Amino acid sequence: MSVWEFANPNNFMSWSKKLIPSFGFLAFFTIIIGFVWGLFFTPDDAVQGSAVKILFVHVPSAFLAINIYLMMFFASLIWLVRRHHVSVLAAKAAAPIGIVMTISAICTGALWGKPMWGTAWAWDPRLTSFALMLFFYFAYIALWNAIGSNDKAADLTSILCLVGTIFALLSRYAVFFWDQGLHQGPSLSLDKQEHMSDVFFYPLILSMMGFVLLFLTLVLIRTRTEVRKRRIETILSQNITK
Amino acid sequence: MIGFFGKYSTSIIAAYSVTIFLLVICVLVTIFNSRRVKKLLSQVENSSKQS
Numbered sequence: 001m002s003v004w005e006f007a008n009p010n011n012f013m014s015w016s017k018k019l020i021p022s023f024g025f026l027a028f029f030t031i032i033i034g035f036v037w038g039l040f041f042t043p044d045d046a047v048q049g050s051a052v053k054i055l056f057v058h059v060p061s062a063f064l065a066i067n068i069y070l071m072m073f074f075a076s077l078i079w080l081v082r083r084h085h086v087s088v089l090a091a092k093a094a095a096p097i098g099i100v101m102t103i104s105a106i107c108t109g110a111l112w113g114k115p116m117w118g119t120a121w122a123w124d125p126r127l128t129s130f131a132l133m134l135f136f137y138f139a140y141i142a143l144w145n146a147i148g149s150n151d152k153a154a155d156l157t158s159i160l161c162l163v164g165t166i167f168a169l170l171s172r173y174a175v176f177f178w179d180q181g182l183h184q185g186p187s188l189s190l191d192k193q194e195h196m197s198d199v200f201f202y203p204l205i206l207s208m209m210g211f212v213l214l215f216l217t218l219v220l221i222r223t224r225t226e227v228r229k230r231r232i233e234t235i236l237s238q239n240i241t242k
Numbered sequence: 243m244i245g246f247f248g249k250y251s252t253s254i255i256a257a258y259s260v261t262i263f264l265l266v267i268c269v270l271v272t273i274f275n276s277r278r279v280k281k282l283l284s285q286v287e288n289s290s291k292q293s
Binding site: 035040044054061100228229236 | 246247248249250251253254256257258260261264265267268269272273275276279280282283286287290293
C-alpha cells in the first residue's frame with residue numbers, strides 16, 4: 001500500500017477516527033503532568049528565579065507556532081506537487097491552531113520578558129519574525145475565506161504559505177546568526193555545555209509532548225471537519241445540477 | 243499560591259492562565275464546529291436521499 005493512500009479522504013476518515021481518542025487522552029494527561037511538575041516540583045533558577053516556570057508554557061507554544069507553519073509548508077507543497085486534497089485541508093485546519101500557539105508564545109514571552117529584560121517587547125530579530133509569522137497566519141486564513149473556488153483558494157494560499165515560511169525559519173534560526181538580538185539562544189540544545197539542567201529538561205519535554213499531541217488531536221478533528229464540509233458542498237452542487 | 247511562586251508570581255500565574263484559556267477556547271471551538279458540521283452533513287445526506 002502506497003503512503004499516499006493514507007491521504008485518500010475515505011482512508012483518512014477511517015484511520016483518523018481511531019487515533020483521535022487516544023491522542024486526546026494522552027495530550028490531556030501529559031499537559032497536566034507537565035504543568036504540575038513544572039509549576040510545583042522544579043526549583044528556582046539561579047539567574048531567572050521563579051520566572052523560569054514560565055518556560056514550561058512559553059517554549060512548547062513557540063515550538064509549535066514555528067513547527068505548525070513548517071507542517072503547513074510541507075502540506076502546501078504536497079498540494080502544489082501532487083494535488084492531494086487532504087494535505088491542503090490539513091494545512092487549512094492547522095492555521096487557527098498556529099495562531100493560538102503564536103499568540104500564546106508572544107503573551108507568555110512578554111510576561112517573562114518584562115521582569116527579565118525590563119521590557120515586554122523589543123524589535124529583536126526573533127520577536128519581529130515571530131510577529132510577521134503571525135500576520136502570515138492571519139493572511140493565510142483571510143485568503144482562504146476571500147476566494148470562492150476551492151482549488152484556486154488552495155493554490156493561492158499554498159503559494160502564500162511558501163512565501164511566509166521564510167519568517168517561520170527566521171523565527172527558528174534568527175538566534176543563531178543575529179547576535180544583536182535581545183532573545184537568548186535556544187532553550188534546548190544538543191551541545192552539553194548549553195544544555196539545560198535535567199530538573200527543568202524533563203518537565204519541559206513532557207509539556208512539549210503534550211502540546212504536540214494536543215495539536216495532532218485538534219488538527220485531525222479539524223481536517224475531518226474540512227473533509228465533511230467538502231462533502232456537503234459536493235452533495236449540494238449535485239442537487240442543484242439535478 | 244502567590245507567596246509560593248515568589249516575586250514573579252503575577253507573571254507566572256498570568257502566563258499559565260493565558261495559555262490554558264487559549265487552549266481551552268481552541269479545543270471547545272474545534273469540538274463545537276466538528277459536531278455542527280457532522281450534523282449538517284447527515285441532514286444534507288438524508289435530504290439528498292429523499293429527493
